[in-house]
Amino acid sequence: MAPPVEMPAPHLTVVPPAPAEAPKPAAGTASETKGASAEGASAAGSKTRAPSPAAAPAGGDGARSGMDVEVLARNLAQMMEEGGKAMAAYLTPRHPGKTDDMAEDIADALKTVSHVAEYWMADPQRTVEAQSRLMAGYLSVWANTMKRLAGEEVAPVTKPDARDARFKDQGWNDSPIFDALKQAYLVTAKWAEDMVEEAEGLDPHLKHKAEFLVRQVSNAISPSNFVMTNPELIRETMSSSGENLVKGMRNLTADLIEGKGTLKIRQTDTSAFEVGRNLATTPGKVIFENELMQLIQYEAATASVKKTPLLIVPPWINKFYILDLTAEKSFIKWLVDQGVSVFVISWVNPDARLAAKGFDDYMREGIMTALDQVAIATGERQAHAMGYCVGGTLLATTLAYMAATGDDRIASATFLTTQIDFTHAGDLKVFVDEEQLASIERKMKDMGYLEGSKMASAFNLLRSNDLIWPYVVNNYMKGRAPFPFDLLFWNADSTRMPAANHSFYLRNCYLTNNIARGLAELGGVRIDVHKISVPVYSLATKEDHIAPPNSVYIGANLLSGPVRYVLAGSGHIAGVVNPPARGKYQYWADGPTGPSFDLWLEGARESAGSWWPDWISWFSAQHPDEVPARAIGGDRLTPIEDAPGRYVRARS
Template sequence: MDVEALARNFAMMVEQGGKAMAAYLTPREPAKTDDMAEDIADALKTVTHVAEYWMADPQRTLEAQSRLMAGYLSVWANTMKRLAGEEVDPVTRPDPKDARFKDAGWQQSPIFDALKQTYLVTTRWAEDMVQEAEGLDPHVKHKAEFLVRQVSNAISPSNFVLTNPELIRETLSSSGENLVKGMKNLTDDLIEGGGTLRIRQTDMKAFEVGRNLATTPGKVIFENELMQLIQYEPTTPSVKKTPVLLVPPWINKFYILDLTPEKSLIKWLVDQGITVFTISWVNPDARLAAKGFDDYMREGIMTALDTVAVASGQRRVHAVGYCVGGTLLATTLAYMAQTGDDRIASATFLTTQIDFTHAGDLKVFVDEEQLASIERKMKTMGYLEGSKMASAFNLLRSNDLIWPYVVNNYMKGKAPFPFDLLFWNADSTRMPAANHSYYLRNCYLTNSIARGLAELSGVRIDVSKINIPVYSLATKEDHIAPANSVYIGANLLSGPVRYVLAGSGHIAGVVNPPAKGKYQYWADGPTGPSYDLWAQGAQEHKGSWWPDWLTWFSSWHPDEVPARVVGGGRLTPIEDAPGRYVKEKS
């Protein structure tokens, strides 16, 4: 180790730290309330409910304290034995999938092993305190569990230089150069985020929409203030007579279904002889603040159906909805069933929730107090900033999507690797105030759509009226649309439903091209209201679910026609795919 270089680098790190602080403070006005103030207050209120249960009874308080101290004493005793040269079994072990403690230093050094075990004893004790607190409102308990998990992830010794053996080695071997580079990365991210830390998960300069992402050839054939409609050029001499309309989520951009050519579901569908149209939602600003869920139905899906009919010559289409795009599609189908509109002949729902009873950890962000706070902020701006939703999604998997990048970027001083999926993940979108409020209230807060209590354009929505063939895909490790939640929603429909469970999560389980040979899917479990019984009886199949879907689709829509020209000779293309709307940054 070069001591002189270490001292010089520490001085440079301090200097760079001043620049980081300036980048954080510059956009903040004096006496301006921090956006986090209400969130922190709500978190403290939630944790207080748990503390009150344990402190209300002195015996319970003593029991809780004794349990924690017993764990600490066991770790201390084992550490003394290891320092004396004895072999001992650890008091506790991390999960085998936990990558934070993979470095050999955590096992080889008795001190770092003790630090790791002390951390695990503490966090598991805290989780038990929440789990065992009786009489709490279920929502409060869910929030407390989530908050404890976030704090536990944040205070892990793996996240700090002086308590992580790998980071200590890195710092000594580079004479502190890693910390200088890390502080510069921190400054750059603060500047990029306008004073808000925007942690880079990938090299954002490695990708460009339209250059090496979203490159499937096609044309924008229609646009209004909410969306552009893209039709893709055929690659086969004949195509299925029934075209396919994709309805992506507006919370993210549509090109998750058209990443690189080898990962593109859109390209794969086109290559299978399917005429594909996709909606590309606008990235809205304050001018669209009053656009609601019914506007997205009428000016989005319904207008797209009109346009697809003109371009394809077919009145009836197959619709595919992804995530919240699927929720919008389901409500649209219910509206159409009530109004006698049969233009959608069949539908596919990709990781789509219709019933939100078991909607996972996103529900911790939605209660009347939090929703009122969100609506106040949206009323001021006219929309919800895309970064807010992106942060919420990242928190669902903070040990995968936040802390590894904090360590890599700011402590190791390394640049993140280029990864197309994470580039898309960082390419966030805004949500109009009216639309987002309707979605949060009628889905997460009251579950009104599933209960038949919601209205769109003056029509009561009853999803049980949907009686067309449906393919419903869930993913096994989904943190956003849990598999059992998707199953419950699919069972509300009246038509024939093929429910399929794919391996992996919300994105990787969907974007799983057959050529990769990754993951698996399960199908053909026993029908009925129980997801657990379905899962026990379902048959496992290796590889992607995409060919299974194609077999299902072809069984309902076998007829073919000569390949169609884009626009059908009736519509003049506006511009090349992927269009302007998807390139608008938040």
């Protein structure tokens, strides 16, 4: 069920401010690009906003006052011309006989939804009851609308969630017609969700897929996504005499050209950022490299440093500099400023030559080779390790492998939004079943890797009302350029994944949960995560749709050593990338131990602000000894190049 449009890389759950609000850069994520208000940054304010038309009801004198009919006619003609260019940009890369990637996805979606339809159509009485329920909702909306048009004040039949940014424009409430359109849409969306929820006898995975698909269709057909059914867009079009539509069509053409015929929706102004210039600027050197990774050591910023160094294992699905954005948001810089000797793996952006590289290769040539080099550079046999997302999953399997082979070089482990048990892995599981995996593996076999945009799209579909449709409206209907936002630049900087590695990950984590069950093997060794006994700090984030907090909690409870489980506010990126100086969000800790996440949360202590200070206190207690600041490479390894290195700059 690969998504139909090319979107920026996963993770990625920040939720930035809606584009129409002209977001200003702030810490959040890919998802951060996540959880609309919870994950993203705040709106910038009038200085960064494009002038907006008067807030007159759509179709009224205020809407007409700025319209020049002749200019509108010319703009509509120009829009049609630009539309031809967009169509050419879509068709040019295609050739006869080429199979569209969407064909299998559409077939799978229709097959899934048909199972729900069969349930309701199998019993005529159920069919009538379902239709009657929908019609009753429409009649209630119609009756209320007639009363409003007659001057009565009536309570709405239904209303959107207070956090739903799609209907925040006052025109949706002021106009009885647009209010009726909004309510009819909400009635339909709720009815469709109920049809799936109440369908009995469906396979749980099939039902989960159907719920996800219905939600995606509902999000796509929202009246807020179309010019003629959105009062704000009508005002915009009238006040600019259609110039917004011309600009929007140009943006559409540009995005189709950029995506080589696939719609690559821009979420930010990518020209505003450059890795190594205003992102990933913490001073350091690449001290080692092989075909899978570069190892970066960062310059000490304090006179003394922690004796035991820290190795960070980022996800290979994204690039490591999510932890080293601007200086104000950089977790890596903050660590260095706290006196931590920091080493970071920067994974290669692989191509077909690395198709056979598997999970065990990433363990041996990634983490274990990096540990060898850290020991050479520092003279310390042991190191602490930190893994983020799938980097944490790899770290957990490596720790289990090391426990089985008697390797104790990792002194403690920190897991950031890391799943070890995938029983409750959330909506990403809708993309993983045997049929879909077989399709993915066929495509990877042909190319040798999975395009980063494919998995990126899946992550963005988890929050399509935050990460897709607001940008469709902003870019193509309002005709505005996306606002510069560093997290979204990173989110769009996707990476490829080697076929063997990605297949192992999907099958042993999402499909079979073999890692948690002790049935997976790495390097010929059966992996048993219960044997992990080192001290662990496990961080989850409350609104994470990629690594749900309950899933992270269950995985942490599989480990045998002492575990400090902490829950941060916000989502997968915003909750992690949360510098203390910003004073945002909160975290929970010290809940009662046991198998129940809900009981843990009920008894946990809430603290305001970032989790970073809590982590440094825990980390410093593990091995408190300090030594004089170390030179990069320790006079044993010759630096290859300045951080952030070549690997992270390679674009997909």
